[in-house]
Amino acid sequence: MDVKTLCLGALKLGDATGYELKKQFEEGPFAHFHQAGYGSIYPALNALLAEGKVTCREEIQKGRPDKKVYSLSPVGEAGLQAALHQRPALDKVRSDVVFMLFFAEMLDEAHLRGVYDGYLSYFRHCLEHLQNLDDTDIPAGRRFVRGMGAAFYESMEAYLSENRQEFFATVDAQEKVAASFETKIKKTGTDQ
Amino acid sequence: MDVKTLCLGALKLGDATGYELKKQFEEGPFAHFHQAGYGSIYPALNALLAEGKVTCREEIQKGRPDKKVYSLSPVGEAGLQAALHQRPALDKVRSDVVFMLFFAEMLDEAHLRGVYDGYLSYFRHCLEHLQNLDDTDIPAGRRFVRGMGAAFYESMEAYLSENRQEFFATVDAQEKVAASFETKIKKTGTDQ
DNA sequence: ATAACCATGTAAATGGTTACATGATTAG
DNA sequence: CTAATCATGTAACCATTTACATGGTTAT
Secondary structure, X not given: OOHHHHHHHHHHOOOEOHHHHHHHXXXXXXXXXXXXXHHHHHHHHHHHHXXXXXXXXXXXXXXXXXXXXXXXXXXXXXXXHHHHOOOOOOOEEEOHHHHHXXXXXXXXXXXXXXXXHHHHHHHHHHHHHHHOOOOOOOOHHHHHHHHHHHHHHHHHHHHHHHHHHHHHHHHHHHHHHHHHHHXXXXXXXXXX | OOHHHHHHHHHHOOOXXXXXXXXXXXXXXXXXXXXXXXXXXXXXXXXXXXXXXXXXXXXXXXXXXXXXXXXXXXXXXXXXXXXXXOOOOOOEEEOHHHHHHHOHHHOOHHHHHHHHHHHHHHHHHHHHHHHOOOOOOOXXXXXXXXXHHHHHHHHXXXXXXXXXHHHHHHHHHHHHHHHHHHHHHHHHXXXX
């Protein structure tokens, strides 16, 4: 799913400008599982316009660039449907935080705590945001995806909360063992 | 976290060839939260070698290219540690499947069921894989990350299992309503 | 026999991010 | 007065993916 398809999907939910699409990708219903910035959205919209998949009406404004409101065309709707019927690629996740936690023993305590607690509050924030949405009157697909997001954030929040104390305690203990071991081998010259 | 850092991390767990690293990224402990293919691994290893972050010993083989076994050097270990102390980027997820489920009403039933059940069995497979690993004697960080992975897969498996019936029923119902509505407006010519 | 596995790598193409460029308006 | 918001876009850069190139070995 490239940015062009994402834009078609977002426009299926209603007309929007490039600027508004960016916000939707950041905070809206796609935020959790896809992302895009201006540098990819604006070129995508121009390409879609050239392909006839969206139409554009310009609203003149004073003091800022004219607002370009894009709408999904029937061709674009067909294109979206075609993309939705492709075989889906496997999910791709990149998480620096998990990579760092994996190597917890190599981190200094302050950094580890910062990263951990930042992650936990991030999930709490996402969960709160999801729970503040109004669930009435949305189609089955969208409701289902919201529920899945909520299940995900809840499980991560729970795991991070429940294992916090023990995790830090264990990492600390192992770091102390490693440190004393290193001191020992430096003293006795057994290293290498 | 670029592929170079991933390689350093993987080599921290033990010496390996490019080929073995690829497998580790596919099936090993990083599989869930980072990915890389040959096209990025081999150039990364050569760059790391030039930077002195890894060393390489060649094992001559007959009938296939000589095996190049890479090891993390002290410089590389320091580099890994430095990377681990950067501020982590936000997690990035791209999920075609979730995007498709979001637009469930636009999919034909067979495709929707295929995608849904494929996703469910994917999570089951991952969970099974995780549960078959031996948890004794691994450091706190790695154990923690495994647990987090398990929590994630379990919650997804549970959500998809529990909501399956209702999801299809609701989508079907809404598609039928939409279809009859479209038939109606075509007959009466109210469209546009 | 056929497919999968072992084992390396390059080059082109794709796609996305970041930085740059501009600048008025509105809320704190 | 400062920061955030509104609003568009380009160009250079970066990273990754895909396709290509090679070819013996092992399991089904």
